[in-house]
Amino acid sequence: MSDDHSDVEAQQALDQEQAMLDLDQSIAHREQARADGEQAILDQRQDALERELSQTPADELAQRAHILHRQAELLRAQTRRDAHQNQLDENQRGLGGRQDVLDDEQRDIDHPAPRTAARTQAQLLQAARDRQQAARQRAEAALARAEEAQRRAETALSRAESAGPEPTSG
């Protein structure tokens, strides 16, 4: 009886941890969605600026300087965005690690043992299916994030390759 009670408490604690992790994950997704929106705006501004720069005569220093001012401002915004993205990625890795730990703990609880044999086969099966589904959803979300990160990296590379010389050595 006491073993059953401790199992229930362990499962409750694990459920609480999972709920906290789910909340963290949902907040992280929301942050990422907002960051993606900011990145899209930055990309649009960068494209527009490059078009404008390509149409400006090379000897029009004042006009080019104004464009380069905006370019520098955009670069600073992009640097801040990249730093924020690194934070988000780091946080996401932390959340992934926490989820792995929780999955391990859940496996420990679910392993059939003499004292937990009271749980029916159907209950165990359902729990395993739920975990599989949750794991698949997390994997899909991770894949989507990885694809988005790759797209951002390609955009950054393209931007770096097409960037003109710095206005000054400072």
Next chain:
Amino acid sequence: MTSLSDPPDHHFASAGCPGDAEDWHATLDAIPGNVALLDDEGVILAVNAAWRAFAAAEGGTSDLVGANYLSVCDAADAPTATAVAVALRDLIAGDRESFATEYPCHSPIQQRWYLLRARRQWHQGRAQLTVSHENITERHLERQSAQLNAHLLDQADVAVQTVDVHGGILSWNAAAERLFGWTAPEAVGRPVQAVLGEQIAHAVAAAAHAGTWTGDVLLHRLNGAAFPAHVQARLASDLEACTPTVVVTALDISQRVDAARELEQARDRLLRVTDSMGEGMYTLDVDGRVTYMNRAAQELLGWRFDELDGHAMHDITHFRRPSGEPHAAADCPILRAARYGETTRVEDDIFIRADGAELPISYTASPLGSGTGLEGCVVVFEDITERKAQAARLTRRLAELEWLARVHEALEGDLFVLHAQPIIELSSGRVVQRELLIRMRENDGTDRLVPPGLFLPVAEEHGLIGDIDRWVIDRGAELAAGGVSVELNLSARSIGERWLLGHVVDAIARTGADPARMTFEITETALIRDEAEARRFVEHLHKIGCKVVLDDFGAGYSGFKYLKQLPIDSVKIDIEFVRDLVTNTASRNVVEAIVGLAAKFGLDTVAEGVEDAETLQVLTALGVDYAQGYHLGRPAPVAVTPAPGRG
């Protein structure tokens, strides 16, 4: 009176003429000068064609053949003529072999000079004289000019030497003596290489080959001292000997070189000074184009000088005002200084750096000019970022002190008031609680309300927040004693103070309030600030029957652990997730996760900032327990019944 050059009327006299008369005349006529043949008494025996032509051109009627040349000279009564007569008689007497002299023979329209040459020969045992007059006007003028030039060069300390094409020094003027230390007798006849050195010898050879050579070289005096000199070597012909020579002029340019060096050093010093300046400095021409930037200017503006050299500075660094409005070039004080010579001092302006950032500056623009007029302006500017930041800090500090005085006044004058915003139970739609929000009344007779964001931070920073929290707790307890369930906001700073809990207990005891009607909002900031004291406070509140709600839930990543550690009764969802709940799926997911989390911990959920029916509908659907916001009820003044003993 007939001058020596005036030839007598001519006709040929054959008496005493040597050889065949016809050949002899032909030979005599072929001589280009004016030639006459005299006997040993001075009688003119014959003249040549040039003599006759000259006599005709001068308007004479006779070539003087048969006249006595000595008598003509004697009669001329001129020193030159007298001297000639004496010399000719000496020739006839055999005292000398030849004689030559130059003399002027000016006409009314031209100055002329002639060279008289006389030579004695013997004919049939008797002396005869050949007298010739050659026009040397051109040569004489050239020689005069050369002498004048030599004199001027000598006066100007220009050493002049003539050197033959083999390198032997032919002449050496006084300036050369002074310059090189060699006297003329010492230098003349020596090889130029031995006196003036290898470089001048090469210069002479080059001039002999190409006609001229010019250059600055280092020469040496006789005493070995070296000096820089500007040297010209020019091929010329000796007027007398008609042999090619090279005229070498040398001018000591030590002073010029020294002056140039001093100028260069002065320029270097100026550059070093301007480059060591902490202030930025640049110069513009009258059109506002950059002509110079010191190092500080380049660093402060982020542009290198070579990038801006010749470009319009205003269009690149000064096109915007601090207000963000465009700064037209026509209104620029710097350009006015450059164009119209107006000196300007501006205390607060901005330059735009190369990276687009605004640089707060003060500057002075002063016109640059010389004897020829205005040449532009020089701008000296200073980065006033720190000065402006200090001024802003001072202004902020003064504002804080002003607010501090008003908070003191509000505490002493009972100017704080409480407003209450209803909290609705979504399942029933009932008002179950009211969040108390503090305001401050203006003490100017208007009773206008000051929002807490203006005075609470100042009160917290200057230690008055405890007094305000005591006031809030007292009024909250009085309301609770009157049967109103209230939710109180306390500052994070007070929650870490030990007196707070005692004051809550005293207020409840003094008013007889039901502790269950008093809920305290705790923020994550308060929990982090002093975790142990916050934990003690929360646990004790719970122990005496008060409730605790965790405010701004979801705003921080680390807030959730407190759910397991502290006896929290409910969580208030951060307003950021509620605000865009209807339009943002991600926010909806967060609220859903909070509701799920709260269920796992047995907590209630409260949503604040509900401003429309759609949001309320979503919150209800997601299972949120309570809500507050303008859509459900705005904060309104709440009447507090004073507890016994309160004035």
